[in-house]
Amino acid sequence: MRTPRLRHKVLLIALVSFLTVSGVAAIVRLQTGRPLAEPGLPAVVTASPAPALVSSNISPETSEGAASPASLSSSAEGQTENEQQFEQAAQQNAELQNNLSWTFGGKQQKGWYLYIPLIRHLIGTESSPQEAAFALALSRWQRSVGLPPNGVLDNTTLAVMITTWQSRRIKDKAYPSPDQLVMIPTSDLYDPMRPEELRKAETEAYAAYKRMMAAAVADKSLKLAVTGSGELAASEKYLKIVSAFRSREYQEQLRKQSPNAGRAGLAVNSPHFTGRALDLYVGGEPVSTEDSNRAIQVQTKVYLWLVKNAERFGFRPYFYEPWHWEYVPNG
Numbered sequence: 001m002r003t004p005r006l007r008h009k010v011l012l013i014a015l016v017s018f019l020t021v022s023g024v025a026a027i028v029r030l031q032t033g034r035p036l037a038e039p040g041l042p043a044v045v046t047a048s049p050a051p052a053l054v055s056s057n058i059s060p061e062t063s064e065g066a067a068s069p070a071s072l073s074s075s076a077e078g079q080t081e082n083e084q085q086f087e088q089a090a091q092q093n094a095e096l097q098n099n100l101s102w103t104f105g106g107k108q109q110k111g112w113y114l115y116i117p118l119i120r121h122l123i124g125t126e127s128s129p130q131e132a133a134f135a136l137a138l139s140r141w142q143r144s145v146g147l148p149p150n151g152v153l154d155n156t157t158l159a160v161m162i163t164t165w166q167s168r169r170i171k172d173k174a175y176p177s178p179d180q181l182v183m184i185p186t187s188d189l190y191d192p193m194r195p196e197e198l199r200k201a202e203t204e205a206y207a208a209y210k211r212m213m214a215a216a217v218a219d220k221s222l223k224l225a226v227t228g229s230g231e232l233a234a235s236e237k238y239l240k241i242v243s244a245f246r247s248r249e250y251q252e253q254l255r256k257q258s259p260n261a262g263r264a265g266l267a268v269n270s271p272h273f274t275g276r277a278l279d280l281y282v283g284g285e286p287v288s289t290e291d292s293n294r295a296i297q298v299q300t301k302v303y304l305w306l307v308k309n310a311e312r313f314g315f316r317p318y319f320y321e322p323w324h325w326e327y328v329p330n331g
């Protein structure tokens with residue numbers, strides 16, 4: 001196929017250069033922005049570097065008029081207003097993901113890059129913030145929640161996203177009775193030496209965790225170390241339970257030990273009181289909210305897997321702590 005086609009091409013160029021030197025010159029002028037040598041000197045067309053340009057640009061399709069320079073330029077101008085808008089929004093999002101200034105928990109925050117996996121999941125896209133497709137997906141989500149659909153992830157949009165995530169967390173903070181708690185086997189713990197009083201979880205939440213782990217273990221792309229019976233191996237740290245049920249007494253003790261700790265983990269009304277909040281190991285320092293630590297965590301395969309799959313098992317994220325997941329099976 002190649003040789004006849006090439007011959008066809010050469011013939012075509014010869015024909016074109018012989019018959020319509022001025023026409024070719026006009027096309028080349030359009031493409032290079034500078035005029036060719038004088039018409040009437042066809043030798044230039046074959047001897048100078050220009051022919052390469054001519055032969056690579058003038059394909060048989062061009063000669064058939066399917067994509068003349070004129071039609072190419074009109075398709076570039078034919079970009080719709082929406083496309084231009086989303087490309088501009090993408091430029092803004094590329095900047096805002098690192099620099100948007102906002103506050104959370106009384107602390108100054110910079111950018112929303114740490115929440116990109118959650119944001120993508122929420123707005124239903126695999127695209128990156130610097131892509132127009134991300135802005136388009138965002139605009140659809142904005143419209144669905146009654147925001148101006150401009151495709152820009154600004155303070156207003158981020159605030160509504162956070163409200164959405166927060167509204168899906170544990171609302172019923174009932175304290176479990178002792179018979180609603182199970183002892184977590186040490187093989188499921190990030191720290192197998194964890195004292196017994198800190199090894200409990202609410203029964204249903206723990207059962208849901210085990211179902212979720214069966215699915216994670218079955219997903220070979222996560223490359224988790226697994227035992228012969230299909231459990232996470234002792235050597236595997238990912239997705240092991242760092243912390244679950246914390247008694248009011250224990251939480252009070254923690255707060256007395258570090259009265260100035262602003263960490264949500266030491267909150268007076270912690271979801272860990274319910275036994276249905278699980279801190280899972282997703283990489284880095286297990287439970288440090290330092291941006292640099294969370295930046296590591298939100299890129300691990302297991303975290304990305306949780307973002308996409310945890311909800312199937314009733315687990316909802318706490319957006320600010322990549323390791324913290326709450327069992328909220330029915331809404």
Ligand SMILES: [Zn+2]
Pocket residue numbers: 243265272277278279323324325
């Ligand atoms: Zn937690």
